[in-house]
Amino acid sequence: MNAVLKPAACFHCGLPVPAGSHWYVTIGDEPRAMCCPGCEAVAQTIVDIGQSAYYRDRDEYAVNAFDATLMPPELHLYSNDDAQFARDASSCEATLSVEGIRCAACVWLIERQLTRLPGVQAASLNVATERLYVRWSRAQCEPGDILQAVRQVGYTAYPYDAVRHGERLQKASKTLGRQLFVAGLSMMQVMMYVAPAYLAEDGTLDDNMASLMRWASLLLTLPAICYSAMPFFQGAWTSLRARTLGMDVPVALGILAAFCGSVVATFTGRGEVYYDSATMFIFLLLCSRYFELQARRKAASALERLQHALPASASLMAGFPDNRATTLVPAGSLAVGDVILVKPGEAIAADSVIVEGTSALDLSLLTGESAAQRRKTGERVPGGAINASAAIILRVLKPARESTLSDLLKLIERAGSGKPQIAQWADKVAAWFVLGLLLFAGAVFAFWSWHDASQAWPVAIAVLVVSCPCALSLATPTALAAATDSLLRRGVLIVQPHVLETLHRATHIVFDKTGTLTLGRPVLQQVEGLGGMTDDACLQVAAALEAGSAHPLAQAIMDAAKEQPRAHAENLQEVQGQGLEGVIDGVRYRLGNAAFVAAIAGPPLGDTAVGVQGMTPLYLGMQGRWLTRFLLSDALRPEAREVVAYFHRRGKQVVLLSGDQEALTQSVAAELGIGTACGECLPDEKLDFVQQLQATGAVVAMVGDGINDAAVLSAADVSFAMGSGAALAQAHADTVLLSSQLRSVLDTAKTAARSMRIIRENLGWATLYNVTAIPAAALGFLNPWLSGVGMAASSAVVIANALRLRKA
Secondary structure: OOOOOOOOOOOOOOOOOOOOOOOEEOOOOEEEOOOOHHHHHHHHHHHOOOOOOOHHHHOOOOOOOOOOOOOOOHHHOOOOHHHHHEEOOOOOEEEEEOOOOOOHHHHHHHHHHHHHOOEEEEEEOOOOEEEEEEEOOOOOOOOHHHHHHHHHHEEEEOOOOHHHHHHHHHHHHHHHHHHHHHHHHHHHHHHHHHHHHOOOOOOOOHHHHHHHHHHHHHHHHHHHHHHHOHHHHHHHHHHHHHHOOOOOHHHHHHHHHHHHHHHHHHHHHHOOHHHHHHHHHHHHHHHHHHHHHHHHHHHHHHHHHHHOOOOEEEEEOOOOOOOOOEEEEHHHHHHOEEEEEEOOOOOOOOOEEEEEEEEEEOOHHHOOOOEEEEEEOEEEOOOOEEEEOOOOOEEEOOHHOOOOHHHHHHHHOOOOOOOHHHHHHHHHHHHHHHHHHHHHHHHHHHHHHHHHHHHHHHHHHHHHHHHHHHHHHHOOOOOOHHHHHHHHOOOOOOOOHHHHHHHHHEEEEEEHHHHHHHHOEEEEEEEEEOOOOOHHHHHHHHHHHHHHOOOOHHHHHHHOOOOOOOOOOOEEEEEEEEEEEEEEEOOEEEEHHHHHHHHHOOOOOOOHHHOOOOEEEEEEOOOOOOEEEEEEOEEHHHHHHHHHHHHHHOEEEEEEEOOOHHHHHHHHHHHHOOOOOOOOOOOHHHHHHHHHHHHHHOOEEEEOHEEEEEEEHHOOOOEEEEEEOOHHHHHHEEEEEEEOOHHHHHHHHHHHHHHHHHHHHHHHHHHHHHHHHHHHHHHOOHHHHHHHHHHHHHHHHHHHHHHOOOHH
């Protein structure tokens, strides 16, 4: 008897349909509402296979298709309204962990599945970290839709959590280890039973004994087939369900062909058996997968260390200074102004200032430098630093979620979220390679069936087994992951995937000056009065105007005015690249370059146009009067000459763009041997300069640190921001130099050259191997077990070669 179905319920499972639902399936020429994408997918499948009568004849609702088996419980809580997914008014983004990644083919399959989902704007899975970055349209997609799409191709995804991610990786490693052990044990036992058949001379092995050994080999091969080989069968089935040909398809076919052919020969008593080849192939391929897994773990180790660096709790001193008792509280609950105690060996939970004590801090996770740095009372310390010596008391300056390390983790969320062109090319080639291989194996089988039927089966198995599409797909991501890990351990955070590839082929290297080629810590060297006020009074006014500025010149003025009484400026306005204006005691002042100050002080005095070699002039004026000229100097970084000389040797064009005075800019350029230099450049002029270079076909790398560099950093083909620079500049850069050392640009360039060379070596080796081994197997020169050795060795060579990049 048919049930009476509520029209407001999901037509498939009967649960309430959420308000604004956009999931519908046409059943019986009528659109039927669904409560979730899972029910929509199941119902559509039922309709597509011609079983719509199920809904007419059923007497109860089906089980909800989007239950906990399809979606982890925590994702039921998420929607596009969650702040953690927000990107802008029209789109959202998230980073997910993905379970079940077996090889680079899985990456291609998941990305392909998601890009087909309506509303998904970008999807990229990092094979090294097994983290999926997705961006989608608010109007067309929900987080649950994305998870459902991933589950449809056989994988599980959930919001990234460092602890859960680590536990899953450990579990996957143990499972693979057990499968490898079973395969190895089966292989050794099977070898014992097939050895007499290989060693015995013709006619000396009794038929009954030969049959017994075959049956024993069959029983010993079953554990390897039913347990150890499951990752290959699952991967192949997943690919076929998604109507794609992944790397596991030829592997699974080769294993099944060898095993099924051997079973038939065992039952009939005629033909050859390949139990030894099948078990050896499974064992060797699992060895390759295990080494690949370890390589990916090592390549992602630096990122994982950062993820676990922030402590989960902190010791709060609620009654400081009267009461020094501590209470253990969650680090996330710390607020600005809270006082915390950090003992030796503990990590600092949030950006803070030391209020009591002196200690050495380990900043290696943040800067890449291993030497501990001394910090005393009154100095700031970043969240994520490790207290290496004595206990200290600190006052929180920022919540834990806004600490320096948290900011780096946000950048890491972007790191590895895409692929360079060379990796995309390798993935496409590998996908077509599998299709070509299957067609070729079929043609080889047909030829040998006509030429020598007894050889058709082993030759076809050898062709399927000997091919190594994995080497093609592993060649690039393994090398890039290893290089990224090596650079991060040296204080270079690569945010975008194309950095190494683009830097290697860059034609122009453009540097900012202050804070990039120079130390960025100018010192006030001289005060030249121009009339009307004492030097001390002028310094007081300048310090008041600069009090809220983050520019290096402002800090120099503030340092010089430490002993002076403080004035207060009102109505402060900053004009980028020119200077500051403010009102002090009712008088309007300007501090900046000569042209900016002249707008209120009148025509410049004669000596204001005279530059001082190696000095930066900063003018102070008021309405109708020039007051003083401050002369500041900024020393070159010790490594600046070495870095510029390296790029010159590599045939790159080095350019200096600076907002500083033209004479000073030219002086620095001459000292470093830079042929092209432009001073007094406003942000839009820097941007125009770079865009004009790009219009002529140049590939531009930009290195900067200031807020006024943000636009040009974003526009350059590849960009670097100094770790000590402005947060806005870091947000627009492709790479952040955490150590704030210019030498890191040199390290990155050298690593890029090595990476591209090793990637070409890997791709060349993978191509040469397949071009040589596949024809050899097709001609009958390689038997199945030897083909398995070659296939595993090919992947191992690629991985081992890529891991050389982890060495500095």
